[in-house]
Amino acid sequence: MRTIKVNLGKRSYKIIVGTDILKELPKYISALGIGKDAYIITNKFLRIKYGKKMEEALKKSGFSVRFKLVPDTETSKSFNMVNVVLNDIAGYDKRKQIFIISFGGGVIGDLSGIVASIYKRGIPYIQVPTTLLAQVDSSIGGKTAVDLNQGKNLVGTFYQPRLVLSDVELLRTLDLRQLKAGLAEVIKYGIIKDKQLFSYLENHFLDILERKTPAFTFIVRRCSSIKAGIVEKDEKEEKGLRTILNFGHTLGHAIEAAGGFRGYNHGEAVALGILCAALISKKLGMLSDESLLRIESLIRAVGLPRKIIPRNRFLFDEGLQSCGKKLTLSGILKAYYHDKKFKNARNRFVLIQGIGKTKIVEDIPLRIIKEVLRRRI
Ligand SMILES: NC(=O)c1ccc[n+]([C@@H]2O[C@H](COP(=O)([O-])OP(=O)(O)OC[C@H]3O[C@@H](n4cnc5c(N)ncnc54)[C@H](O)[C@@H]3O)[C@@H](O)[C@H]2O)c1
Ligand SMILES: [Zn+2]
CATH class of the missing domain: 1.20.1090.10 (Dehydroquinate synthase-like - alpha domain)
Structure with a gap:
């Protein structure tokens, strides 16, 4: 396992890269002290394949867990989806200390980032990228985005995650x-x-x-x-x-x-x-x-x-x-x-x-x- 630091003053964070490290996610989140209620944005496949493991590990460490499933296509990077997710979080957020976990590829990462950056003017979020593209690129750097009909990524914010955890084992189920x-x-x-x-x-x-x-x-x-x-x-x-x-x-x-x-x-x-x-x-x-x-x-x-x-x-x-x-x-x-x-x-x-x-x-x-x-x- 290797840690890479992104040095950005108060917005600094670690990128953890390793094999079979998903189970260690709660340990890293606890160390950050960013909240107790994990709101995990993911898709159906990832929820079925890895969700249980993640949920059990988080609950064991005292976190509450809520999954929000979104379609796994580029259409999820839309204002419509931002609206759907924000309303879901707001409905769920009763005396909670919510932080977001983006569990997916670049689409889910960009969507989660923009939601985290604007809900209550910003709540913490963590990137757990599951595609090669997301592990090497989109999960790092804090660019969040949604698309408009006129073009891709036309609306977005800069909002850094608090942690990136890249488990290369997740790439095994990725299609060629x-x-x-x-x-x-x-x-x-x-x-x-x-x-x-x-x-x-x-x-x-x-x-x-x-x-x-x-x-x-x-x-x-x-x-x-x-x-x-x-x-x-x-x-x-x-x-x-x-x-x-x-x-x-x-x-x-x-x-x-x-x-x-x-x-x-x-x-x-x-x-x-x-x-x-x-x-x-x-x-x-x-x-x-x-x-x-x-x-x-x-x-x-x-x-x-x-x-x-x-x-x-x-x-x-x-x-x-x-x-x-x-x-x-x-x-x-x-x-x-x-x-x-x-x-x-x-x-x-x-x-x-x-x-x-x-x-x-x-x-x-x-x-x-x-x-x-x-x-x-
Ligand atoms: N924010 C940034 O800095 C940045 C940088 C580069 C790209 N992007 C954005 O990232 C998006 C592309 O990301 P992507 O290529 O990850 O696409 P994606 O998020 O659409 O994922 C591709 C497909 O892989 C599936 N998948 C994800 N993880 C899987 C796994 N572990 N096993 C099996 N299937 C899995 C998804 O369900 C989806 O069908 C684009 O919207 C692009 O604009 C953002
Ligand atoms: Zn790119």
């Missing part, structure tokens, strides 16, 4: 598609900040896909440390440092949104966005052919998408999935214009000068963006 989606973010960390991590992924991606514990622990720790380090330096994305975490996300978000959030999932869209950003970097003469090839090869090896399939029908291990909206260049561009990464009406991209080296570039000509997207469609 979700595991690969999380790997897209891990690849992102390697590209923006950590050459060694990138090489590790090139050599060990099969260990990760085969769910080997040492590989899981290695990547979750490494990425958690990188994210913690960036968040510490630029908690509210004011200094331009945290911005590098958006690598691959400008066009990635547009692809995700243009598919109506029912086509490519976040990680898959990010993989496509990473390829687009790398190609833009190459076109601007910032990135070598060799680095571009390494990035493309790793994404291919892991089995993440490299081409935007307009009428998405994916064959994944859970069966054939279809997407509501047809992806077109104009649809992606429309979603891209709604992105909040525009600054003073100028676009803003995180690009790379090599693996491990980023540069923020503004005002990329639309012609280049179109060319790059066309190469992917």
